[in-house]
Every structure is written in structure tokens, then in C-alpha cells.
Amino acid sequence: MKFFIDTAEVDEIRAACELGLVDGVTTNPSLIAKSGRDFREVISEICGLVDGPVSAEVIALDAPGMLAEGRELAKIDDKIVIKVPMTEEGLKATSQFTAEGIRTNVTLIFSPLQALLAAKAGATFVSPFVGRLDDIGHEGMEGVDQIRTIYDNYGFTTEIIVASVRSPMHVLAAAMVGADIATIPFKVMQQLARHPLTDIGIEKFLADHRKSGK
Ligand code: E4P
Numbered sequence: 001m002k003f004f005i006d007t008a009e010v011d012e013i014r015a016a017c018e019l020g021l022v023d024g025v026t027t028n029p030s031l032i033a034k035s036g037r038d039f040r041e042v043i044s045e046i047c048g049l050v051d052g053p054v055s056a057e058v059i060a061l062d063a064p065g066m067l068a069e070g071r072e073l074a075k076i077d078d079k080i081v082i083k084v085p086m087t088e089e090g091l092k093a094t095s096q097f098t099a100e101g102i103r104t105n106v107t108l109i110f111s112p113l114q115a116l117l118a119a120k121a122g123a124t125f126v127s128p129f130v131g132r133l134d135d136i137g138h139e140g141m142e143g144v145d146q147i148r149t150i151y152d153n154y155g156f157t158t159e160i161i162v163a164s165v166r167s168p169m170h171v172l173a174a175a176m177v178g179a180d181i182a183t184i185p186f187k188v189m190q191q192l193a194r195h196p197l198t199d200i201g202i203e204k205f206l207a208d209h210r211k212s213g214k
Pocket of ligand 1: 006026027028107127129131132163164165183
């Protein structure tokens with residue numbers, strides 16, 4: 001299973017890379033806005049930090065606009081994956097990007113059928129948003145499980161990125177249903193490594209070592 005980091009903060013990306021946990025990066029317009037930095041500049045810097053796909057999202061809502069933006073973004077670096085929204089226009093753009101050899105991440109997926117359409121359009125990745133579904137009382141991961149089954153039934157190679165991850169439990173559930181990737185906020189990545197019994201165990205080992213005097 002691959003881990004992407006879901007952030008546009010370069011310090012977080014650097015720190016996660018040091019942990020050896022970063023197989024790629026996802027950004028979105030909200031994360032870029034939060035970083036307070038220029039879009040192209042920050043995306044370019046991220047590409048220099050990671051050895052893996054870097055998703056950069058288009059703003060246009062029509063296919064020609066998405067294609068124009070995406071083609072420009074793709075010139076920044078070979079690592080760039082164009083993130084397009086799951087709309088009919090997004091599907092048109094995805095098919096064309098695929099024909100041009102530009103990788104895509106179809107985002108804002110909230111149903112298995114949307115993921116099926118994205119795969120048929122040739123998407124490299126799909127991003128089902130589990131946290132936002134959980135927020136409104138649905139079981140987000142059920143949809144991911146269904147996407148896994150559909151893709152396996154028909155041999156689609158589109159990779160499933162579990163997105164909108166809010167907790168370590170989301171990462172565990174993503175691994176259990178066989179998602180290819182989880183894109184994880186840095187805070188959650190840190191939580192994954194920690195366990196109070198590990199801390200207590202270390203303290204006890206050190207205390208016993210000190211007592212033994214050896
Ligand atoms: C993924 O590609 C999205 O950028 C992200 O996971 C959305 O997460 P949120 O629902 O916490 O905004």
C-alpha cells in the first residue's frame with residue numbers, strides 16, 4: 001500500500017519524507033490557499049522534494065479550460081498528475097489527458113458509479129472522499145470497498161486513493177479493503193506511528209536498564 005501526503009506545506013512534506021513514508025503528494029485549491037504561496041511555485045518545489053506523483057488540481061469547470069490549465073501544469077514536471085473534478089466536463093478532459101499521455105486524478109468521488117465512470121475515461125487515479133461522507137452520516141469506506149470490487153471484476157488499472165482521511169482508523173480501513181493508496185494529512189501520519197504502550201514500554205526498559213547499572 002502506498003502513502004501519499006495530503007498537504008501543500010513543504011515543511012510537512014520534508015518531515016514525512018524523512019520518515020520514509022511518502023510515495024506521492026496530493027494538493028487541492030484549499031490546501032494551496034492555506035499555504036499562502038503561489039500555486040506553480042509551491043507545486044514545483046514539492047516536485048523537487050518527492051519521488052512520486054504530485055497531484056495539482058485545475059480550477060476551470062469546462063473541459064477545454066481544464067485541458068488548457070492541465071497541459072500547462074504538466075509542463076512543470078513529469079511527476080505532475082492533473083486533478084480534475086468528477087463532472088461530465090471532468091470526464092471529457094480525463095479522456096483527452098489520457099490520450100495525450102498526461103496522468104489524471106479524478107477527485108471529489110462520492111459514489112462507486114462515479115469511480116466506474118472515471119476508470120472508463122482512463123483515469124490514472126480516483127479519489128473517493130471518505131471523511132466528507134462520514135461527516136454526513138454515511139459510511140465512506142463502504143464505497144471504497146465497492147470500487148475495489150468493481151475494478152477487480154473488470155481489471156481496471158485505475159488506482160484508488162482513499163482521500164479526506166481524518167484518523168488512523170481511516171488508514172486501517174483503507175488497508176483492509178485493499179485501497180492502493182491513502183492520502184494522509186501529516187498530523188494523521190504522525191498519529192500512525194504513536195502508541196502509548198510503546199512509550200510506556202520504552203520507559204520501563206530504560207528504567208530497568210538504569211537499575212541494573214550495566
Ligand atoms: C484529496 O485529494 C483531498 O485533497 C483531501 O483528501 C480532501 O480532504 P478534506 O475532506 O479533509 O478536505
